[in-house]
Amino acid sequence: xxxxxxxxxxxxxxxxxxxxxxxxxxxxxxLTMRRLADELGAEAMSLYYxxxxxxxxxxxxxxxxxxxxxxxxxxxxxxxxxxxxxxAVRRRILAAREVLLRHPWAPAVFExxxxxxxxxxxxxxxxxxxxxxxxxxxxxxxxxxxxLGSRAIGFSQELFTPTSGAAGDVDQATMDMMAxxxxxxxxxxxxxxxxxxxxxxxxxxxxxEFEFGLDLILDGLERVRAG
Amino acid sequence: xxxxxxxxxxxxxxxxxxxxxxxxxxxxxxLTMRRLADELGAEAMSLYYxxxxxxxxxxxxxxxxxxxxxxxxxxxxxxxxxxxxxxAVRRRILAAREVLLRHPWAPAVFExxxxxxxxxxxxxxxxxxxxxxxxxxxxxxxxxxxxLGSRAIGFSQELFTPTSGAAGDVDQATMDMMAxxxxxxxxxxxxxxxxxxxxxxxxxxxxxEFEFGLDLILDGLERVRAG
DNA sequence: ACCTGAACACCGTTCAAGT
DNA sequence: ACCTGAACACCGTTCAAGT
Numbered sequence: 454x455x456x457x458x459x460x461x462x463x464x465x466x467x468x469x470x471x472x473x474x475x476x477x478x479x480x481x482x483x484l485t486m487r488r489l490a491d492e493l494g495a496e497a498m499s500l501y502y503x504x505x506x507x508x509x510x511x512x513x514x515x516x517x518x519x520x521x522x523x524x525x526x527x528x529x530x531x532x533x534x535x536x537x538x539x540x541a542v543r544r545r546i547l548a549a550r551e552v553l554l555r556h557p558w559a560p561a562v563f564e565x566x567x568x569x570x571x572x573x574x575x576x577x578x579x580x581x582x583x584x585x586x587x588x589x590x591x592x593x594x595x596x597x598x599x600x601l602g603s604r605a606i607g608f609s610q611e612l613f614t615p616t617s618g619a620a621g622d623v624d625q626a627t628m629d630m631m632a633x634x635x636x637x638x639x640x641x642x643x644x645x646x647x648x649x650x651x652x653x654x655x656x657x658x659x660x661x662e663f664e665f666g667l668d669l670i671l672d673g674l675e676r677v678r679a680g
Numbered sequence: 681x682x683x684x685x686x687x688x689x690x691x692x693x694x695x696x697x698x699x700x701x702x703x704x705x706x707x708x709x710x711l712t713m714r715r716l717a718d719e720l721g722a723e724a725m726s727l728y729y730x731x732x733x734x735x736x737x738x739x740x741x742x743x744x745x746x747x748x749x750x751x752x753x754x755x756x757x758x759x760x761x762x763x764x765x766x767x768a769v770r771r772r773i774l775a776a777r778e779v780l781l782r783h784p785w786a787p788a789v790f791e792x793x794x795x796x797x798x799x800x801x802x803x804x805x806x807x808x809x810x811x812x813x814x815x816x817x818x819x820x821x822x823x824x825x826x827x828l829g830s831r832a833i834g835f836s837q838e839l840f841t842p843t844s845g846a847a848g849d850v851d852q853a854t855m856d857m858m859a860x861x862x863x864x865x866x867x868x869x870x871x872x873x874x875x876x877x878x879x880x881x882x883x884x885x886x887x888x889e890f891e892f893g894l895d896l897i898l899d900g901l902e903r904v905r906a907g
Numbered sequence: 908a909c910c911t912g913a914a915c916a917c918c919g920t921t922c923a924a925g926t
Numbered sequence: 927a928c929c930t931g932a933a934c935a936c937c938g939t940t941c942a943a944g945t
Contacts, residue, residue: 561791582864604829609829
């Protein structure tokens, strides 16, 4: 049996949507031109008729995910005037985060893109709008964006996750060695385990920690706003 | 003339130092096995005798940069007990940042590494030590690390830098279009330009913004500490 | 013990050629 | 207008072979 010509003709739109699908299923390293063409029932070279190069695909994919975020946060409602800005911004950021959690590979791609996509610009524009509702000056809001960093759009990069990996991975010998070399890390770990002996761990850079950091910043910003 | 055998024999150490040199000069995309071998006057295949694979090199490079950070912050002095913790942590983080500014490609590599390098563990261990001096519980210090995120080691990733690129790049037509589509971004930009008409711009995610965000978080943490 | 040449599988991308 | 086959330059990596 021979391969059939694709029923639906290719298009930039179809290519980008397929790219998201491939990355969702196999991670970002699965996203090669040949694998992507496969997903579309075409040859790798055919893609170049619809996109300029792979970088163009990555730009488009970022814009697509950001659009998904915009659609989600677009359904949020609630007051944002005055002191209500904080709850509104918080809601918005946590909703954006939920979208990104469905595309775990996306933050890393976001970070490699230099040019801002239209959808990302829109996201930030509306975020600024909420702050303006709260009474922030543009200068204050500008600082706020920098202070939030990638948290503004729902993720935060950690260089080192204290309890990533199951706690069971660490045997007593390594634990002792670590206690000698890194007493504070060991103490912290012991404390976390002690506080929650039933926890499976491998679960601390998650929702709770994200919200702690977010609230710390939002509270600080509220203080700036209130003068 | 034919190539001479390398005078100095290869070693893991030499390979890693050469890798940092190559990345410093040509960016991370210049760091290929063949280019790295060139730098050492050897063949690409020879590297595999001293390192397991490219990933191993990247792990080693991260550890090397983190060691450079540790050496730098190791020379800092000053009190850290009680309320002095904040200044001590601030000093430490800004010193780490200076090292990373000399290796602009490094943060991106840091973020791709899952396993924590010994040098990074040491950095965090000592950072935790300063917080303990300040009176933080391990649980509080744990939250603090998450709140700081990558800022703890001196950098912060932005998804979109409001005024990256020279301001002169934006002509009036694009500015008008942007004002219609993204009123708040346009307003913010106009305000920044107005506040500092002489500024060349393209210079806002820098030191000042980093310190603003850092201080916001440190102030919030101090409030947590003081209970 | 340490280094290398030839080779492999896999990238992104070009280009002339097919329909 | 849209798609493809063959080919190119470049990756990381293996392995048998050199000294």
